Amino acid sequence: MLPEDQEKLLNDIHSKVIEYLSDIDIKPNKTEKEIRSEIDLSIGKSSDLNQIKVLFDKYLEYSTKTNSPKFFNQLFSGFSTTGYIGEILSTITNNSMYTYEMSPVATLIEIELLNKMSGLIGYENGGGTFVPGGSSGNFLAMLAARHYRMPAVMNSGLFGVSPMTIFVSKDCHYSMIKSANQLGIGTDNIIKVDVDKAGKMIPDALDHAIQFSLNIGSTPFFVGATAGTTVRGCFDPIQEIAQICKKYNVWFHIDASWGGSVLLSEKHRNLMKGCYQSDSVTWCTHKAMAQPLMCTAILFKNPSILESLNDVAGTEYLFHNKDTKDPDLGKQSLQCGRRVDVLKLWLAWKYYGDSEYGKKIDHLFSMAKYAESMIIKSKILNLISDVNYLNICFQIKPDGMNINQVGIFTxxxxxxxxxxxxxxxxxxxxxxxxxxxxxxxxxxxxxxxIDQLFSDIESNAYKLLTNYI
Ligand SMILES: Cc1ncc(COP(=O)(O)O)c(C=O)c1O
Structure with missing residues (x-):
């Protein structure tokens, strides 16, 4: 049983959460000095539960309010009630994903979601695992590609192996570059393929880059396309890239961390047409599927590669299922202990169903198109990239402003x-x-x-204009 004071704290906190969620205003950040003076960050002395409650309130007060409809800053925003319930359940049950014995329901939920998501990609017998974010998913895809091409490296390391090349577009997410470092491939062995005016990888440029790599004796082993680039929200031409990967027998990964959610939408899933031809796909549902951070799946056409690259000595103390057929998902994961990230997504999907979830994604698209139309109407705003997805990139350029000032003014x-x-x-x-x-x-x-946002953008722009013209 919970002690009375702890039960009271939990009740107080619950009503505070409701209050917090009904206030949609964002406040400017406090400075570091202000935060340090208003919150006692030091650890050492003990506190009572009243002090913990004060810290709870202060944390809420001074943290960025990402649930607000005035928050457009990142590739995630909003609040999910089912997501919140899923997080509470994950925390109070505190299961860990490595063995069925340890987390039976969560294991079955994870399998169900992986099947569902693989099916939407179009993999026939796909599967995968949940990872702590898009960066981790891209890393695992690159590791799988290396393992597929050079399985011996798992034991012997890269010593004595001739160079290998990675191909991504100039607009790829930086996690690709980090993964090259983490895997010992080296960032010099990445070719950043040119993009067209819209920001899409140019297939011919990819083909030339692969030939160049072969000519210099470096093994092409990984092509990473992006479905939904970080800045422009652009979708690389998946079908053409798939053909090139097939021609050279190179692993084809799609980083759909941001854009994967289009697969839920009947109207927009064509943006990922042909994605079933890939070997792996990273898909973050904490981005456009409104789940609390983090909730990312990495899906593989042939998921058996995961057990192969995770097959190391010393796991016997954990995996006791030699005599049972229990699905122990830890055998496919780079992590040992792993939190239950799937519950929130499963509850959300149960709640919306396919159709309503798809409509939510369509709604996001229509909000992006509406924002685009506001920019086109405005006398002082200029779109600087096509709107393909949920990213709207624009500058503020009032008449008479020197072109060199526009970025600074924006x-x-x-x-x-x-x-x-x-x-x-x-x-x-x-x-x-x-x-x-x-x-x-x-x-x-x-x-x-969106109307309010553009009205605020214009009024702030006119207010500041005299300092710039
Ligand atoms: C295209 C793309 N890939 C990967 C990532 C990394 O995702 P995460 O922040 O979940 O690691 C991002 C992050 O914004 C992204 O935009």
């Missing part, structure tokens, strides 16, 4: 929006041009929120 307006608590929107660079990157990923967004 960022100044962005900072002012945040300082005033109007909105939080990120910025990025495309072909040397700094722009705002607006992301419409919150399921609760409606046109009024």
């Amino acid at each position: 960022v100044a307006v962005r900072d002012e929006l945040f300082k005033n608590g109007d909105a939080m929107v990120n910025y990025a660079e495309i072909d040397g041009r700094i722009c705002m990157r607006l992301v419409t990923v919150n399921f609760d967004l409606n046109t009024k929120h």
Whole structure:
């Protein structure tokens, strides 16, 4: 039984959570100095539960409010009730994903989700595992590709192995570059293939790059396409890339960390047409499927590679299932202990069903298109990239402004929006041009929120204009 004071704290916290979620305002960040002076960060002395409650309140007060419809800054936003329930359940049961014995229900849920997601990709007998994020998924895909091409490296290491080449696009996520380092391939052995004006990998350029690699005696072993690039939300031409990978027998990975959710939408799944031809797909549901961080699957056409690359000595103390047929998912995971990330996704999918979940994704697309239309209508905003998905990249360029000032001005307006608590929107660079990157990923967004955002962008821009013209 819980002691009375702990039970009271949990009840207080529950009502505070409801209060927090009904307030949608974002506040500008406090400075480091302010936070240090207002929250006692030091550890050492004990505290009572009243002090813990104060810390709880302060944490809520000073943390970025990502559930707000004014938060457009990242590739995730919003609040999921089923996600929250899933997280509570995961925490209070505190199961660990390595063995069936340890986490029977979660194991079966994970298998169900992996089958479902593999099926949406179009893999016939696919499977995979859940990992702590898109970066981890991309890493595991690259490791699998290396293991497939050079299985002996698992024991002998890379000493004495001739160079190997990785191919990604210039717009790929940086986790690809990090993975090359982590795997001992080396970042010099990555070829960043050119993209076209829209930001899509150019298939001919990929073909040439693979030939170049072969000519210099380096083994092409991994092509990483992106479905939903981080800045522009662009989808690489999957079918053409698949043909090239087939021609050279190179592992074909799709980083669909951001764009994988289009597979839920009948209207938009053609953006990933041909994805069944890949060997692996990373898919983050904590991005456009509204799950709390983290909830990422990495799916493989042939999942047996996972057991092969995880087959090391010393696991007998954990996996006792020699005489049973228990599915121990830990045998397919790089982690030992692993939290239950699947419960929240499973509950959300049970709640929406395929059709409603697909409609939610369609709604995000329509919010992006609405934002695009606001930019096209505006006299001072310029789109600087096509809107393919949920990323809307634009600059603020009032008449008479020197072209060299536009990027700086756009960022100044962005900072002012945040300082005033109007909105939080990120910025990025495309072909040397700094722009705002607006992301419409919150399921609760409606046109009024977008109208308000653009009204705030314009009023802040006019307010700052005199300093720039
Ligand atoms: C295309 C793409 N891949 C991978 C990642 C990394 O995902 P995570 O933050 O879950 O590691 C991101 C992050 O934004 C991304 O945009």
